[in-house]
Amino acid sequence: MARVGLSTERLVRAGAELADEVGFExxxxxxxxxxxxxxxxxxxxxxxxxxxxxxRIALFALEELADLSADxxxxxxxxxxxxxxxxxxxxxxxxxxxxxxxxxxxxxPETAAASAxxxxxxMMRAILxxxxxxxxDQTDAVRLLGSTFHxxxxxxxxxxxxxxxxxxxxxxxxxxxxxxxxxRNWPAR
Amino acid sequence: MARVGLSTERLVRAGAELADEVGFExxxxxxxxxxxxxxxxxxxxxxxxxxxxxxRIALFALEELADLSADxxxxxxxxxxxxxxxxxxxxxxxxxxxxxxxxxxxxxPETAAASAxxxxxxMMRAILxxxxxxxxDQTDAVRLLGSTFHxxxxxxxxxxxxxxxxxxxxxxxxxxxxxxxxxRNWPAR
DNA sequence: TGCATTTGCCTAAGAGTTTTAGGCAAACTA
DNA sequence: TAGTTTGCCTAAAACTCTTAGGCAAATGCA
Numbered sequence: 549m550a551r552v553g554l555s556t557e558r559l560v561r562a563g564a565e566l567a568d569e570v571g572f573e574x575x576x577x578x579x580x581x582x583x584x585x586x587x588x589x590x591x592x593x594x595x596x597x598x599x600x601x602x603x604r605i606a607l608f609a610l611e612e613l614a615d616l617s618a619d620x621x622x623x624x625x626x627x628x629x630x631x632x633x634x635x636x637x638x639x640x641x642x643x644x645x646x647x648x649x650x651x652x653x654x655x656x657p658e659t660a661a662a663s664a665x666x667x668x669x670x671m672m673r674a675i676l677x678x679x680x681x682x683x684x685d686q687t688d689a690v691r692l693l694g695s696t697f698h699x700x701x702x703x704x705x706x707x708x709x710x711x712x713x714x715x716x717x718x719x720x721x722x723x724x725x726x727x728x729x730x731x732r733n734w735p736a737r
Numbered sequence: 738m739a740r741v742g743l744s745t746e747r748l749v750r751a752g753a754e755l756a757d758e759v760g761f762e763x764x765x766x767x768x769x770x771x772x773x774x775x776x777x778x779x780x781x782x783x784x785x786x787x788x789x790x791x792x793r794i795a796l797f798a799l800e801e802l803a804d805l806s807a808d809x810x811x812x813x814x815x816x817x818x819x820x821x822x823x824x825x826x827x828x829x830x831x832x833x834x835x836x837x838x839x840x841x842x843x844x845x846p847e848t849a850a851a852s853a854x855x856x857x858x859x860m861m862r863a864i865l866x867x868x869x870x871x872x873x874d875q876t877d878a879v880r881l882l883g884s885t886f887h888x889x890x891x892x893x894x895x896x897x898x899x900x901x902x903x904x905x906x907x908x909x910x911x912x913x914x915x916x917x918x919x920x921r922n923w924p925a926r
Numbered sequence: 927t928g929c930a931t932t933t934g935c936c937t938a939a940g941a942g943t944t945t946t947a948g949g950c951a952a953a954c955t956a
Numbered sequence: 957t958a959g960t961t962t963g964c965c966t967a968a969a970a971c972t973c974t975t976a977g978g979c980a981a982a983t984g985c986a
Contacts, residue, residue, distance in 0.1 A: 550952095551952070551953080576942095576943065576944090577943075577944070577945090578942075578943055578944080579943095588943080588944080588945090589944095589945080589946085589947095592944095592945070592946080597944075597945070598943085598944065598945090
């Protein structure tokens with residue numbers, strides 16, 4: 549029988565592409581097998597089960613996103629760094645809606661702790677150094693930024709901001725302005 | 738054959754409870770039938786299909802949430818109104834994680850336009866009247882608030898903020914302080 | 927009250943996804 | 957070149973979703 553050359557790696561990559569095409573929810577072991585022209589059972593040598601596949605796609609997306617962010621942020625500081633970071637996030641969600649949804653998958657604590665999610669948090673902390681926040685406030689700010697970027701991408705992906713003015717692009721820019729302003733004038737406890 | 742007294746209403750309610758117990762993703766026509774001690778096919782007289790069921794649960798949650806918010810906001814203004822509104826959202830996500838997830842379901846545009854989601858937006862606009870923002874900025878602010886609340890509840894539900902200090906409760910309060918401050922000092926275009 | 931209609935839940939059945947177990951041949955390895 | 961590993965296969969069971977058609981309980985009407 550002709551060997552197709554499956555591997556966990558290739559399955560995850562193809563799964564990510566599939567997610568972008570049909571939505572992360574619709575990613576299925578069967579569909580993936582179909583795309584490789586292979587029987588479903590064959591995938592189970594490379595992936596534990598359906599949940600495992602999805603988790604791997606999520607981890608892949610988080611990694612990819614962290615790499616892009618790190619590149620974008622390098623050599624920048626302050627608002628420049630903030631917008632670069634935020635735009636990577638949003639651009640990624642536009643270019644790869646399925647992977648972005650995957651990156652929002654609920655991971656169990658250990659998996660999450662070992663994921664590139666921690667790099668994201670570290671980068672945000674690095675960006676916040678340009679704003680000079682005292683320690684406990686820094687964590688609050690990281691959470692605010694994470695929530696906002698995450699939430700915006702999610703709502704925008706769900707079509708929440710289409711069909712009304714101002715267009716989403718402009719709101720996004722304005723929101724980044726507002727967040728920058730907020731970080732520069734963070735209220736005292 | 739004993740009639741159980743199914744109805745779309747009861748199915749949706751039970752579906753919402755099921756979602757809170759096992760997660761919105763795990764809500765299934767089969768499981769719901771099992772809970773009613775009824776054959777699966779019987780549900781199809783009351784609900785078009787699985788997607789229809791989920792959409793109805795989402796609409797139900799949005800409605801419930803809008804009712805709670807309206808109550809909470811009534812008679813309040815400014816920061817008072819803002820925190821009341823935001824807390825309803827977060828408390829709801831804690832008490833009913835499945836319904837909260839349902840409320841984040843992607844709806845098609847017409848369904849969304851007819852949903853209680855528009856009441857949410859209107860309430861946010863009403864709250865913003867206390868902050869005196871010029872018109873285009875108001876929309877930006879609504880989107881910022883929506884994204885942040887949405888994102889925070891989502892990340893918190895995914896366990897993103899557990900196991901690190903300050904605890905999530907405190908960050909939430911501080912974030913509301915910060916957003917209030919931001920709205921009072923909204924940067925000019 | 928008796929009859930017709932509607933309605934609620936049923937059985938049957940087909941299609942799709944997930945997962946496990948065991949087999950055969952191709953590809954490495956010595 | 958023989959032995960081992962590995963990759964993909966077939967088979968089969970369990971589950972979910974969905975449609976079609978049937979019977980009996982509930983309801984409405986004379």
